[in-house]
Amino acid sequence: MSKILLVEDNEMNRDMLSRRLVRKGYEVAMAVDGREGIEMARTGEYDLILMDMSLPEVDGWEATRQLRAAPETESVPIIALTAHAMAGDREKALEAGCDDYDTKPIELDRLLSKMETLLSK
Amino acid sequence: MTLNSPKLTPEQIAELRHDLRTPINHIVGYAEMLLEDIPDSDHADRRVALEETLVVARGALNLINARLATGSADARIASGELSELYEELREPQKKIVNAVAPLLASTAASEEELVGDLRRILTAAEKLVPGEGGGAEAGSEEADKTVTEDTGDDSESGPARVLVVDDVEANRDLLSRRLEREGHVVECAENGQSALRTIRERSFDLVLLDVMMPEIDGYEVLGQLKDDPTTRDIPVIMISALDDMESVVRCIEAGAEDYLPKPFDPVLLRARINASLEKKRLRDHEIEYLRQVSRVTEAASAVEARKYQPGSLADVSARGDELGKLARVFDGMIVEVEARERRLRDQVSDLRSEIEAARGASRSAEEPGVDFASLSPGERFADRYEVIDAIGGGGMGMVYRARDLELDEEIAIKTLRPEMVSDAALVDRFKTEIRLARKISHRNVVRTHDFGESSGVYYLTMEYVEGITVRELIDSRGQLGVSSTLAIGSQLAESMEVAHEQGVIHRDIKPQNLLLDADGVLKVMDFGVARLAERTTSLTEAGLIVGTPAYMSPEQLLSESTEASSDLYSAGVLLYECLTGKLPFEAESTISLIGRVLNIEPSPPVEINADIPDALSALILELLAKKPEERLASAKELRERLSQIG
Numbered sequence: 222m223s224k225i226l227l228v229e230d231n232e233m234n235r236d237m238l239s240r241r242l243v244r245k246g247y248e249v250a251m252a253v254d255g256r257e258g259i260e261m262a263r264t265g266e267y268d269l270i271l272m273d274m275s276l277p278e279v280d281g282w283e284a285t286r287q288l289r290a291a292p293e294t295e296s297v298p299i300i301a302l303t304a305h306a307m308a309g310d311r312e313k314a315l316e317a318g319c320d321d322y323d324t325k326p327i328e329l330d331r332l333l334s335k336m337e338t339l340l341s342k
Numbered sequence: 343m344t345l346n347s348p349k350l351t352p353e354q355i356a357e358l359r360h361d362l363r364t365p366i367n368h369i370v371g372y373a374e375m376l377l378e379d380i381p382d383s384d385h386a387d388r389r390v391a392l393e394e395t396l397v398v399a400r401g402a403l404n405l406i407n408a409r410l411a412t413g414s415a416d417a418r419i420a421s422g423e424l425s426e427l428y429e430e431l432r433e434p435q436k437k438i439v440n441a442v443a444p445l446l447a448s449t450a451a452s453e454e455e456l457v458g459d460l461r462r463i464l465t466a467a468e469k470l471v472p473g474e475g476g477g478a479e480a481g482s483e484e485a486d487k488t489v490t491e492d493t494g495d496d497s498e499s500g501p502a503r504v505l506v507v508d509d510v511e512a513n514r515d516l517l518s519r520r521l522e523r524e525g526h527v528v529e530c531a532e533n534g535q536s537a538l539r540t541i542r543e544r545s546f547d548l549v550l551l552d553v554m555m556p557e558i559d560g561y562e563v564l565g566q567l568k569d570d571p572t573t574r575d576i577p578v579i580m581i582s583a584l585d586d587m588e589s590v591v592r593c594i595e596a597g598a599e600d601y602l603p604k605p606f607d608p609v610l611l612r613a614r615i616n617a618s619l620e621k622k623r624l625r626d627h628e629i630e631y632l633r634q635v636s637r638v639t640e641a642a643s644a645v646e647a648r649k650y651q652p653g654s655l656a657d658v659s660a661r662g663d664e665l666g667k668l669a670r671v672f673d674g675m676i677v678e679v680e681a682r683e684r685r686l687r688d689q690v691s692d693l694r695s696e697i698e699a700a701r702g703a704s705r706s707a708e709e710p711g712v713d714f715a716s717l718s719p720g721e722r723f724a725d726r727y728e729v730i731d732a733i734g735g736g737g738m739g740m741v742y743r744a745r746d747l748e749l750d751e752e753i754a755i756k757t758l759r760p761e762m763v764s765d766a767a768l769v770d771r772f773k774t775e776i777r778l779a780r781k782i783s784h785r786n787v788v789r790t791h792d793f794g795e796s797s798g799v800y801y802l803t804m805e806y807v808e809g810i811t812v813r814e815l816i817d818s819r820g821q822l823g824v825s826s827t828l829a830i831g832s833q834l835a836e837s838m839e840v841a842h843e844q845g846v847i848h849r850d851i852k853p854q855n856l857l858l859d860a861d862g863v864l865k866v867m868d869f870g871v872a873r874l875a876e877r878t879t880s881l882t883e884a885g886l887i888v889g890t891p892a893y894m895s896p897e898q899l900l901s902e903s904t905e906a907s908s909d910l911y912s913a914g915v916l917l918y919e920c921l922t923g924k925l926p927f928e929a930e931s932t933i934s935l936i937g938r939v940l941n942i943e944p945s946p947p948v949e950i951n952a953d954i955p956d957a958l959s960a961l962i963l964e965l966l967a968k969k970p971e972e973r974l975a976s977a978k979e980l981r982e983r984l985s986q987i988g
Contacts, residue, residue: 233368233466237371238371240375244375304360304367326366326367326370327367
């Protein structure tokens with residue numbers, strides 16, 4: 222069973238996505254901001270991180286950079302989730318070290334296929 | 343509400359798109375999840391409602407994506423188009439609510455997860471169109487209601503006038519519509535300059551001010567509002583996406599009432615706005631209260647300046663509180679005092695008419711002088727005074743009118759009989775009394791200037807009053823009218839009140855000692871010094887009474903101690919005589935007079951002159967009581983009783 226860390230500050234998003242992932246058979250842990258996300262990622266062993274980019278405290282971009290810089294988390298795949306969908310966000314996410322990128326609202330099937338691609342690597 | 347339609351920047355559009363897509367995201371997500379849970383064979387109604395929700399939500403998402411497309415340089419839309427988008431979103435919002443709300447209503451509470459998720463869909467639908475809940479805010483509506491009840495009880499304050507200042511059209515739109523739904527009257531300004539102009543032109547109860555604006559930012563606008571006394575008291579709530587402590591502190595320090603971070607939580611927004619409005623209302627009350635307090639103190643100054651118009655505190659008097667009561671009592675007192683003053687003026691005017699009439703008569707009533715140290719007209723006296731003429735004489739000595747060459751003004755000189763100052767002890771006592779008498783400074787008391795000696799002649803100098811004595815007036819008129827008598831009586835009472843407070847008793851109140859000037863102002867002569875004349879002779883020793891026994895109280899006639907009440911008795915005799923032309927006790931000899939004064943009750947004045955009010959007649963009899971303790975308590979009481987009669 223894959224362990225997923227969901228870093229998301231919006232409670233409803235967190236609730237919905239986590240429940241849907243659990244139904245699909247994933248084990249899901251949640252962090253509410255970037256700082257908590259980094260700490261949890263360092264101490265727990267996660268197979269994949271879903272990272273919202275607009276987060277309080279430490280935002281998703283910065284959290285990703287820090288995770289990539291730390292040896293214990295440098296290789297955990299990260300999927301960036303953004304709602305802004307500004308032109309260039311995708312490049313920016315990949316540049317920060319994300320492995321993939323998806324926009325909100327989440328289309329679960331699309332997200333699941335991206336997750337599975339990364340998890341099967 | 344929109345004044346013009348500025349273009350939104352791509353960043354603003356992206357943000358807006360995010361805000362709009364987030365609730366859709368929630369609706370889609372929960373609806374999909376719930377659909378996954380429903381077994382194919384069961385709950386057809388649920389499936390239909392949720393599928394409908396999903397279709398509508400996806401349609402709305404496409405609409406948002408199309409209207410708020412990003413990624414190209416012309417990704418700019420105008421505010422008018424934004425309003426259109428909101429309008430277009432209202433339809434799907436309504437459809438979602440109509441699909442989900444009945445489902446929620448028909449779901450048993452035991453299905454906790456389903457109930458919770460349906461509620462989440464409704465909450466998300468509410469957020470879809472800013473400020474438009476479509477009746478779905480089951481949970482938040484209750485919270486809203488609580489807030490309204492807490493702060494909104496004083497709906498007497500009516501709708502508030504609110505100015506929304508934000509350079510972003512969407513924010514203005516969102517805020518103004520939400521506030522209008524709350525019943526407030528809302529205006530918008532799209533920049534700091536326009537905000538300042540609008541606030542100075544019209545009054546507002548609250549300003550919602552965005553911090554980050556081009557040109558003049560929110561801090562600057564806030565600073566200008568707080569610097570201007572006319573706008574200082576308008577509460578300002580700062581709004582900003584910056585939620586760092588530093589900017590909050592900066593706003594509060596600059597005088598902002600509160601701080602609201604974006605995005606707005608509707609419940610919090612309403613609570614803070616209502617709290618600010620309530621504070622403003624209380625502050626307005628306080629300002630109005632202080633204004634009315636200053637109205638009352640201004641009225642007090644106006645009274646002093648004799649410019650107060652009775653009734654001009656009517657609006658303050660209308661208040662139901664203590665201040666209103668104060669204003670009512672104050673106004674009532676002034677009306678009463680003015681009425682009394684008017685009566686007094688009328689009395690004095692009657693008195694003046696009588697004085698005028700008396701002046702026409704000869705001055706034959708003047709007492710013949712006792713010529714012991716006669717001064718001649720033109721004679722220089724005491725190296726300072728030039729005698730003009732002799733104006734009277736009495737128990738103490740002769741009175742002359744003279745010119746004070748030092749000060750170049752007319753004064754009166756009273757020379758004293760040698761026996762009154764026959765030894766050093768008597769002279770000292772005289773000086774003591776003069777010192778006391780000089781303390782009395784009152785318009786109804788003849789001022790004593792000085793005491794001196796020149797070539798063996800002791801003398802007093804006093805204020806010279808051009809006028810006639812009450813003696814002359816009575817002799818000329820026979821008797822005086824009630825009004826004139828009250829004018830004399832109240833002025834006499836006032837002078838005695840002041841003198842008695844200083845510990846000075848006259849002891850020889852009689853018509854000869856009361857001067858009236860041409861304006862009807864009464865001047866009492868010889869305060870304090872009359873007793874010296876009394877001491878130099880004694881009834882028992884010489885069978886002679888200085889002054890006129892007819893005005894003396896029983897205790898004075900018996901050479902007992904005389905107090906302030908003795909003056910009150912004399913005033914009673916004087917008033918009796920003014921009104922009736924007669925003395926209360928008349929006798930052929932001093933001895934028989936004393937017998938009557940001590941043993942017989944006087945006839946009530948009203949029996950002699952039916953025009954005399956009963957109250958005045960009774961008051962005079964009280965003054966004439968044999969025992970001092972049975973008379974009025976004080977000259978003050980006499981003055982008050984007289985004013986009640988007038």
